[in-house]
Amino acid sequence: MFLKEYINDVLKAAKSLLTGMKVTGYYFTHRKEIITEQYPDNRATLQLAERFRGEVVMPHDENNQHACTGCSACEIACPNGTIKIINKFDIQPDGKKKKAIDTFVYHLELCTMCGLCVEACPTSAIKMANTFEHSVFNRNQLTKRLNQPGSKIREGVE
């Protein structure tokens, strides 16, 4: 009985080791599986993963409109104070005042690309872009304004 278990153990071990070796052996003989990107040689044809997080951007449509309501949820969500929302009050046609975004300040040099701000935004106004060549000579250039000058909130976004 003991001997049977013992031999079983040995055989099982051999089988699982061979399974492992099969995987690495497959990769060894199939060079097309290699996923290394030879940046910067292949800068033109670089393939980045969909989920790659390069920086936070605010997409604008063709009418220079965005979806940010200025609710500051992203600012609160950010763990390291990267975002500063400056609000203003728009006078609406009916004379009422309405809160709106004046400047969305984004400090790229502080951002850890955690993506929490994107998660927090109730209107999906911001997203992570996959640009990543951010080097500049002056760190002032890393402080960005994400809402474009003269842009407005899109109709119907509350």
Place this chain on the structure above:
Amino acid sequence: MFSLEGITKAIDTWLNAHFNSTVVLLAECVLVGVAAIALFAVLGLGLVWMERKVAAVMQIRLGPNRLGPKGIFQTSADTLKLIMKEGLTPDGADKFLFNLAPFIVMIVAMLVLAPISFAKNFQIWDINIGVLYVSAVSSLSVIGILMAGWSSNNKYSLLGAMRSGAQIVSYELSAGLAIISIVVLTGSLSINDIIQSQQNGWWIFKGHIPAIISFIIFIIAVTAETNRAPFDLAEAESELTAGFHTEYSGMKFALFFLAEYINIFIVCSIGATLFFGGWMPLHIGNWEAFNHIMDFIPSSIWFFGKTIFLIFLIMWFRWTFPRLRVDQLLNLEWKYLLPISLFNLLLMTVVAIMGWHF
């Protein structure tokens, strides 16, 4: 036809024609030494490069590819870097032992090279107890490792050295028993005789299942003996930072590093000699025509080809298997490998006595 034997013969006759016998002996000793060191350098550079390439492809990467075609000069550049670095000796270390240890490890590796037959009639020292010599001397390297660990005055080093000691001492046994099972078949300890006995087929084919089992045990045991993953507890980077060579830097570190690869080469060449016929070309029984064609491939190519295949196998292990725990390591040896190899030895003896092998 190209053969290493021709070169040595030519040098020998030339020397003998021009000088007296004492000078010839001295000159040949120097030449052998230079050749051995050159082989070490080439092996060190080549095997490290090979390891990095194999590792890379198995992990779906490219590996070194900047310096020279396919990154072939990367290891030379690394060596240059190591030569330039300062070889620190820590304050609390036992200076003499600390500086001696890497050389002991290296010298042991060099000594084991002596009886290995690289090609037909191309051997530094044809000694009639070759296999015994190899297994005896190769276990001396544990002294160098213990020395390094003890003299570093560092707990990581000491732990690494102790683990290494436990490991080498226990795996020595099953490696030895695996070797003995081939010696049982051959009836000789001389490396040359063992190779000659495989004239009509390699032992791994002729020796039936016991030979295959002892080959598997041999390859597991030598992987453990050379401190390679999955048995690299002695230098486990993640637990012991680097084990016994934590405190070493510069060229002294390089010697340890080199010795690891030299040891792999040596154990693989022993494995190739015992199970795959060393430099003996692939011969099948008495198919004269086939054997004759195989003889056209130079024996040195056969030897290095088989050795590199075994080295590749060991590298394959390293990049596939996770590291064992200490207790698992000792369990594997004492509860599995040792009983199996003892039983296998018995089986092999029966095969040899009954003459069941071809």
